[in-house]
Amino acid sequence: MSATPLKRTPLYQAHVKAGARMVPFGGWEMPVQYTGIIEEHRTVRAAVGLFDVSHMGEFEVEGPGALAALQRLTTNDVAALQVGQIHYSLLCYPNGTIVDDLTVYRMGDARYLLTVNAGNIDKDWAWVTEQTREVKDARWRNASEGTGLIAVQGPKAEALVGRLADRDVTRIGYYRFERGTVAEVPTLISRTGYTGEDGFELYAPADQTEKLWTALLAGGRGDGAAPIGLGARDTLRLEMKYALYGNDIDETTNALEAGLSWVVKPAKGEFTGREALEKVRAEGVRRKLIGLEMTERAVARHGYPVLKGEGAVGTVTSGSYAPSADKYIAMAYVETALAGAGTELAVEIRGQAKPARVVKTPFYPSRVKKA
Amino acid sequence: MANVPGDLKYTREHEWAKQEGDRVRVGITAYAQEQLGDVVFVELPKIGAKVAATKNFGVVESVKAVSDLFAPVSGEVVEVNGELPQKPETVNQDPYGKGWMIVVKPSNKGEWDQLLTAQQYEEFLAQGGH
Numbered sequence: 001m002s003a004t005p006l007k008r009t010p011l012y013q014a015h016v017k018a019g020a021r022m023v024p025f026g027g028w029e030m031p032v033q034y035t036g037i038i039e040e041h042r043t044v045r046a047a048v049g050l051f052d053v054s055h056m057g058e059f060e061v062e063g064p065g066a067l068a069a070l071q072r073l074t075t076n077d078v079a080a081l082q083v084g085q086i087h088y089s090l091l092c093y094p095n096g097t098i099v100d101d102l103t104v105y106r107m108g109d110a111r112y113l114l115t116v117n118a119g120n121i122d123k124d125w126a127w128v129t130e131q132t133r134e135v136k137d138a139r140w141r142n143a144s145e146g147t148g149l150i151a152v153q154g155p156k157a158e159a160l161v162g163r164l165a166d167r168d169v170t171r172i173g174y175y176r177f178e179r180g181t182v183a184e185v186p187t188l189i190s191r192t193g194y195t196g197e198d199g200f201e202l203y204a205p206a207d208q209t210e211k212l213w214t215a216l217l218a219g220g221r222g223d224g225a226a227p228i229g230l231g232a233r234d235t236l237r238l239e240m241k242y243a244l245y246g247n248d249i250d251e252t253t254n255a256l257e258a259g260l261s262w263v264v265k266p267a268k269g270e271f272t273g274r275e276a277l278e279k280v281r282a283e284g285v286r287r288k289l290i291g292l293e294m295t296e297r298a299v300a301r302h303g304y305p306v307l308k309g310e311g312a313v314g315t316v317t318s319g320s321y322a323p324s325a326d327k328y329i330a331m332a333y334v335e336t337a338l339a340g341a342g343t344e345l346a347v348e349i350r351g352q353a354k355p356a357r358v359v360k361t362p363f364y365p366s367r368v369k370k371a
Numbered sequence: 372m373a374n375v376p377g378d379l380k381y382t383r384e385h386e387w388a389k390q391e392g393d394r395v396r397v398g399i400t401a402y403a404q405e406q407l408g409d410v411v412f413v414e415l416p417k418i419g420a421k422v423a424a425t426k427n428f429g430v431v432e433s434v435k436a437v438s439d440l441f442a443p444v445s446g447e448v449v450e451v452n453g454e455l456p457q458k459p460e461t462v463n464q465d466p467y468g469k470g471w472m473i474v475v476k477p478s479n480k481g482e483w484d485q486l487l488t489a490q491q492y493e494e495f496l497a498q499g500g501h
Contacts, residue, residue, distance in 0.1 A: 021408075037434045038409045231408070231435055297456060299412050299432045320434055321411035328412075350430065 009054035010148045010209040018227055026119025026246075028055040030230050037231035041323040044195055044236055048154035049228035050216050053201070054209060057121035057144040059128060062111040065138035070112055072135065073128055074104060075255060075277075077268040081106040086175045086192060089263050091127060092273030096254040096280055100124050101245055103192060105177060113188075115149075117245045131272060148209025152216060153199035153236075155367070156223040161200050164219050165189065169200070174370050183215030194233065196240040196366040239322050241291050241331060241361035247302055248289060248317040248331050257285040257333065287314060288339040291361035292347070294328035298354035300347040306332045307346040307353050313338055316347060325364045330356070373402035375493050376467055380443065380486035382425075383495060387467065388443035388486055391474070395444050395483075398471040399431065399462065402496055407433040410462040413455040415440075415472055420448045422475060424482045429472065431462065440472065444482045450474035 006029040015022065020031035031052065033040060043049050061069055070078040076089035083106050091099035100120045105113040116124045125142050132138055152161055162169045166181045169189060177190040188203035204212050217225060234244070243249045249258045255277060256264065266274050266281075294300060300319035305312045319330030330347065338345065341360045346353040379387045385403035389396040404410065412432040422428040422442035429440040452471050455461060462470040477483070487495060 032435065033408060036409050038411075235434060297412060299437070301437070 007055070009052055010206045011052045011054060011213055014210055014213060015052065015227070020227070020229060023230075025230055026055065026117065028118055030055060031227070033229040033231045034227050037229070037235060038323045040226065040228045040232035041235050043224060043226045044154045044197055044228055044232065045324050046155070047224035048152060048156040048160050048199075048220055049195075049226060049232070050213065050220070051151040051153065051228050051233055052149075052213070053151050054148040054206070055118035056149055057116040057118060057124065057142070058147045058149075058203070059114040059116065059125065060107075060111065060141045060143055061114070061128075061138055062141075063137040063139050064110055065135045066110050066112055069128075069132040069135040069138040070104065071268060072271055073131055074102070075264045075271060075273065076104070077265040078104060078106075078112070079268065083108060084176055084178065086177060086190060087263070090255050090260060091124065092255060092271075092277070093251065094272055094276060096256070096273045096276035097251050098245070098249045098253060098255060098258070099127050099251070101243065101249060101260075105188075105190070113143075119246060146206050148204045148206045148212070150202045150204070150209065150213055150216065151193055151195075151199065152202060153193045153195040153197045153228075155198060156220070156225070157197070157199035160216065160220045160223060160225060161189065161202070164215055172200075174368055183212050183219070185212040185215075187212065191369070193368070194242055195236040196242075196362060196364065196368065197236075198367055198369045234318075235320050235323060238318055238320055238329065238331070239325055239362060239364040240366055241363065243289070243331075244318060253289075253333070254280055254285075256280050257287050258289045285336055287333045288336055289317065289331060289333055290339050291359050291363060292316070292319075292330040292332050292345065292356045293359045293363070294330070294347065295355040295357055297328060298347065298349050299328055300330035300332070300349065300354070300356065305348040306334050306356075307348055308338060313345065319347075322363055327363065329363050334358070373400065373405060373496060374467070375400070375402075375489050375496070377489045379467070379489060380483065381489065381492035381495075382441055382443050382486060384439075384441040385500070386441055386443050388483075390483070393476065394449060395446070395475045395477055396471050397443055397473050397475060399440070399466055400492075401466050402500060404463045404466045404470070406500075407431065407436060407438060409434050410459045413459045413462065413472070415451050415455065416448050418448055418451055422446060422448060422473070424479070424485075431459075442475065443486055444475055444477045445479050446475040446477040448473050449476045
């Protein structure tokens with residue numbers, strides 16, 4: 001047991017008032033569910049859900065050296081980002097394993113915003129500042145405490161945010177952002193998410209986040225908008241096979257075996273982990289993060305062994321009943337030779353081998369607006 | 372406060388037990404299903420299996436958690452709710468009715484008196500339930 005008190009987001013009181021069940025998550029006291037995980041999951045797929053993700057961390061880096069700092073730190077090519085554009089990326093250790101996954105926003109010519117996982121804020125802050133100490137003219141600022149973040153996700157998200165915003169949000173493309181106001185709160189309106197649905201992530205000053213939350217709930221009532229806890233956030237992302245740091249990726253998994261080669265850009269030049277990842281790429285990955293569908297009812301969970309016949313050939317990293325796919329699904333690392341769709345495997349659950357099959361992912365069709 | 376029917380007995384692990392002639396019907400309480408959240412998987416013993424009081428007889432899983440089921444009394448399983456593996460959500464919808472799990476033919480009549488009465492179980496819940 002840790003004596004460190006759990007941190008609370010600006011919406012803590014709103015969650016308690018709404019009857020949420022609060023649980024510890026990454027050092028924060030967060031709502032895991034309000035009415036029920038499956039019902040909340042369906043609300044996001046069918047209408048629109050509001051997620052408090054204010055626990056996530058935000059770092060800003062600014063100055064003539066900001067680009068060089070980020071090119072060194074992250075695996076994706078920051079030089080390719082236009083102002084107003086966002087990309088997904090990784091911080092890697094020299095051996096190619098993962099410090100954290102993150103999104104990088106280009107705010108201005110020489111100004112960037114990084115959004116990192118809540119449980120990694122302190123580790124990441126130490127890492128980015130330490131690793132770029134020799135980079136001249138890059139000023140870092142940890143904006144995590146002063147920033148609230150609300151994700152608005154679902155087929156009715158665009159209409160809801162559009163009604164409250166000072167601008168035409170339909171023009172904001174996928175992985176693009178604009179700054180404006182929503183419900184008169186100054187907001188960075190980002191067309192991103194972690195659910196596989198269309199939607200936005202709204203960054204607002206911490207002291208105005210509750211005003212924004214209340215306005216979104218009220219404004220979306222006619223559309224069936226509801227607050228959504230971390231439980232449904234997890235089942236929604238799992239149906240997309242989006243990696244969750246600490247479950248599917250961590251300091252023991254490399255970027256390529258995790259299936260994230262699409263954000264590893266060695267052609268851009270030197271970055272931390274590049275040499276190791278180039279070696280892995282040349283030799284081929286030993287194991288791959290794949291999607292499993294249980295072929296009979298059984299819940300595979302993090303850490304359960306994956307079997308082929310009698311032998312262990314991998315490990316489950318995430319698993320659940322998937323409400324929209326209506327299947328029992330999992331993500332797992334398995335030996336590369338067994339990673340092809342259609343391969344019949346099993347998961348060891350309480351001493352019993354439960355049959356499973358490698359399947360193509362996502363497990364449920366994504367509806368993000370890539371136009 | 373969770374629903375605690377007065378005609379049942381209870382365990383500290385949140386199972387209920389109902390005397391039906393010389394048999395005992397077993398399920399989990401309303402409080403237990405609320406704490407679990409949406410039940411998505413139930414694993415029960417087969418008819419004829421032996422269960423022992425306070426020992427694990429099956430598993431119930433919600434989206435977030437795996438929980439063992441503990442037998443209130445020792446004996447032989449004479450009925451199993453065959454609907455539950457296909458419809459695990461029944462445990463949430465009707466924990467004291469259609470969500471029952473097993474029926475046991477007890478081998479030790481003395482164990483019945485060791486179980487909590489409804490009043491004792493309510494007091495136990497009022498103190499936090501664990």
